[in-house]
Amino acid sequence: MAAYFGLSYVIEQVGKEKGIPRETIIKALEEAMVVSSKKKFGSHLDLEARYNEELDEIEVFQFKTVVENPTNKDTEISLEEARKHDPECMIGDSIGIKLDTSGLGRIAAQTAKQIILQRIRNAESEVAYNEYVTKKGTIVSGTVQRVEKNHYVVNLGKGEAILPFKETIPGEVFKQRDRVKGYILDVEKTQRGCTILLSRTHPGFLIKLFEIEVPEIQEGIVKVKGAAREPGERAKIAVYTEDPDVDPIGACVGMKGSRVQAVVQELKGEKIDIVPWSPDPAKYVCNALAPAKVSKVYINEEEKSMEIVVSDDQFSLAIGKKGQNVRLASKLTGWKIDIVSESEVEKTSKVVISELMEKLNINEILARILYDEYLREPEDIAKLTPEEMNKITSIAIDDCRNIIQKAKEYVEKSSKIGAA
DSSP: OOOOOOHHHHHHHHHHHHTOOHHHHHHHHHHHHHHHHHHHHOTTSOEEEEEETTTTEEEEEEEEEEESSOSOTTTEEEHHHHHHHOTTOOTTOEEEEEOOOTTOOHHHHHHHHHHHHHHHHHHHHHHHHHHHGGGTTSEEEEEEEEEOSSEEEEEOSSSEEEEEGGGSOTTOOOOTTOEEEEEEEEEEEETTEEEEEEESSSHHHHHHHHHHHOHHHHTTSEEEEEEEEETTTEEEEEEEESOTTOOHHHHHHOGGGHHHHHHHHHTTTOEEEEEEOOSSHHHHHHHHTTTSOOSEEEEETTTTEEEEEEOGGGHHHHHOGGGHHHHHHHHHHOOEEEEEEHHHHHHHHHHHHHHHHHHHTOOHHHHHHHHHTTOOSHHHHHTOOHHHHHHHHOOOHHHHHHHHHHHHHHHHHHHHHHHO
16 A cells, blocks of 8 residues: 655655755745635635645635625625634624635646745755855865756755856866865855856865865964966965964975875866965065075065066076966066066166166266166156155255256156157
């Protein structure tokens, strides 16, 4: 004899399987029964459905107003007739009369099914959103459920995520049922439900992988200050600690490179430079350009740019293959970086210093000091106060005032010539 499963059992099972609150499922069933009943009995009727736990069924009630002389049988009922259902009712009361829903047809049942499924999907979406919105910026693991035109659909357990092909590491391909890790870029509610967007190319993925592998990062002893990537090729990550007994780079590398290698393996062989962070921007940029060695640094605070001077034999190393090293260092530090060789600097500096000497009528030593401070045009010097120039050059305030005046006169004269 086949086992009979009542409505309460179905509600309980669906709730467990889908992680949906019991009340949500009951509400969906009640709404579905109202829609189905209106299809059979009339859409103009005032109907309401309630789940009766004792009978384990959804009951549908038609509500009518109690009047002395009913003129509309669909909305009104006589007092005499009403008291057959509720002996205590009075004129003006609204009374609910239970309908016989056993004869609902196939189309009505199909409508009910569609509404229930839609409500379940909405509830699943809400569960998924609540589960993953707080996990934004973390790594999750799932199984590739299917491969679509431009993305993978990944089953995370309590929801589905999208991993766009453009967010995968170049060269990697996943098949159905493959396990995959991803960084949650975004979680949002859409008309289709909850959309969870994953990435394997975001710098945050690299940071979180190190966090998983390095206990010192989890404990907050070592801090990750930034990361930059060219996915599948090369990455830089900046680390720092205030604990003098801890080597932040050594902690990230691990015994015989075990920790960094675990990250490299997940990133399909991406080469990783671990850089010591420094609060001094010049030192930080020099660290970021490793393994190249820097000779001099010229800082332009206003434009947040640096001119990095390296010896001729370090030039190619500093730039990197197809400019990769300097590009990643710039992304990591947030500074615009211009790499120049010593021979190139010497050639350029001679020209600029000579022009400064001529334009401002100053000696070579002073011109070189200004050049080294990135004050290479009369326009730059004209903006200084005598006190600022005195601090830079250590020459007398009156001399500073005279040079600044000459710079202003030169700028004014140049602008008039340009306008003529």
